[in-house]
Amino acid sequence: MSVAPGWYVDPADPETRRYWDGEGWIGAPIPVDATPPEGPPPPEPEPTPEPAPATPAAGPGSSTGTPTEPGPQTTWPGQPGGTPGTQPGQLGGTTEQPGGHPGQQPGWPPGSGPPPGWPYPTWPGQLPPPRPHGLPLASFGARFGARLIDFGIVFLLNVFVNGIFVYWLAQAYATPLNEFWRRVEAQDRTTDPLPPAGDQAGSLVVVILLLATALWLAYEVPAMAANGQTFGKRLLRVKAVPVEADAPLGFARALRRWNTLGLPTLLWYCCGLGLVLQLIDSLSPLFDHPLRQALHDKRAQTVVVQLPRTPDDRSPDDRADTSGDTP
Numbered sequence: 001m002s003v004a005p006g007w008y009v010d011p012a013d014p015e016t017r018r019y020w021d022g023e024g025w026i027g028a029p030i031p032v033d034a035t036p037p038e039g040p041p042p043p044e045p046e047p048t049p050e051p052a053p054a055t056p057a058a059g060p061g062s063s064t065g066t067p068t069e070p071g072p073q074t075t076w077p078g079q080p081g082g083t084p085g086t087q088p089g090q091l092g093g094t095t096e097q098p099g100g101h102p103g104q105q106p107g108w109p110p111g112s113g114p115p116p117g118w119p120y121p122t123w124p125g126q127l128p129p130p131r132p133h134g135l136p137l138a139s140f141g142a143r144f145g146a147r148l149i150d151f152g153i154v155f156l157l158n159v160f161v162n163g164i165f166v167y168w169l170a171q172a173y174a175t176p177l178n179e180f181w182r183r184v185e186a187q188d189r190t191t192d193p194l195p196p197a198g199d200q201a202g203s204l205v206v207v208i209l210l211l212a213t214a215l216w217l218a219y220e221v222p223a224m225a226a227n228g229q230t231f232g233k234r235l236l237r238v239k240a241v242p243v244e245a246d247a248p249l250g251f252a253r254a255l256r257r258w259n260t261l262g263l264p265t266l267l268w269y270c271c272g273l274g275l276v277l278q279l280i281d282s283l284s285p286l287f288d289h290p291l292r293q294a295l296h297d298k299r300a301q302t303v304v305v306q307l308p309r310t311p312d313d314r315s316p317d318d319r320a321d322t323s324g325d326t327p
Contacts, residue, residue: 003020003022004022005019005020005021005022005040006019006020007019007020007030007036008020009032010025010029013029014032015031015032016029016030016031016032017029017030017031017032017034017036018030019036019040019041021040026040026041027040027041027042027044028041028044127290129290130290130291132241132243132246132291132303132305133241133245133246133305135305135306135307135308136305136306137291137292137303137304137305137306138238138239138292138304138305138306139306140285140286140292142236142237142238142306143238143285143304144282145232145236146230146232146233146235146236146238147232147282148232149231149232149235149236150219150220150230150231150232150233153219153231153232154212154215154216154219157215157219158211158212158215161211161215162208162211162212162215165204165207165208165211166208168200168204169201169204169205169208171198172197172198172199172200172201172204173197173198173201175195175197175198176194176195176196176197179194179195180194205269206269209265209266209268209269210266212265213262213263213265213266216258216262216265217255217258217262220254220258220262221251221254221255221258222251222254224240224249224254224257224258225248225249225250225251225253225254225255226248227239227248228240228241228248228249228302237306237307237308237309238304238305238306238307239304239305239307240257240297240302240303240304241302241303241304241305242301242302242303243291243301243302243303244301249300249302253300253301253302254300256299256300257296257297257299257300257302258296259296259299260281260295260296260299260300261278261281261282261294261295261296264277264278264281265278280295281294281295281296282294285297285304291303292304
């Protein structure tokens with residue numbers, strides 16, 4: 001059933017009336033308590049078109065009189081004069097092409113950062129590995145191999161220097177050791193204590209550890225102070241250099257670097273505590289990033305690098321990097 005044309009209360013707004021022409025609502029609404037006119041409402045006037053903007057006069061030097069259009073303005077989105085709808089990375093409605101320096105977003109003027117409130121740019125992907133003074137960091141395997149070679153040399157020095165003291169120590173412990181093995185072979189379950197070692201056993205242990213520490217110091221510190229390399233490091237082409245410059249370590253820095261790893265040798269007497277500390281120090285480069293510094297490197301502010309086989313093995317960028325700065 002169709003509804004006859006007329007003025008009815010607007011279902012969408014009960015406070016107003018509108019005219020129903022039999023197919024839909026037309027005209028503007030009127031208050032519900034106002035007397036509606038006879039017949040349909042008068043037609044709404046057509047909107048007046050806005051006047052066209054005045055054409056700018058031709059600029060000086062124009063031969064044809066064609067108006068010159070202003071170029072795009074470099075304003076940020078949200079600032080007065082900015083183009084509505086400008087997206088990040090655009091200036092005045094024009095998209096900038098990628099380029100610029102690392103850390104600079106496309107579309108930002110050189111030397112400026114992002115607008116207030118924008119996230120600061122980050123390095124895309126994974127950071128490149130550092131190259132102190134244009135040289136790659138030495139791998140843990142190369143460092144460990146060089147250390148084993150040096151330990152072998154220090155051990156041979158101890159055989160010649162400490163050999164007699166080690167022999168006397170073995171003689172001092174011969175009596176309790178012989179009794180221990182006798183009980184093992186005879187399956188003797190007696191609870192009697194073993195006979196004590198010789199009176200000089202404790203003193204011999206201290207002398208052996210002091211001599212071993214002194215031999216290690218004499219072997220490593222002067223060589224590291226001169227050129228950052230021991231014999232083992234030369235064989236595997238690794239070198240310790242200061243973090244701040246490619247220069248010799250010097251005696252004070254070389255001694256400070258050795259102290260952290262060498263002095264705990266004196267604590268071997270305390271149930272092997274020194275050996276545990278040295279093991280932690282030796283494994284610490286595996287957990288240090290990005291410079292792979294051991295604890296003794298951190299104390300002396302040094303870093304271990306891998307040397308090229310020849311100077312020509314460096315890339316052109318590395319050969320040109322003579323500033324001594326660490327990335």
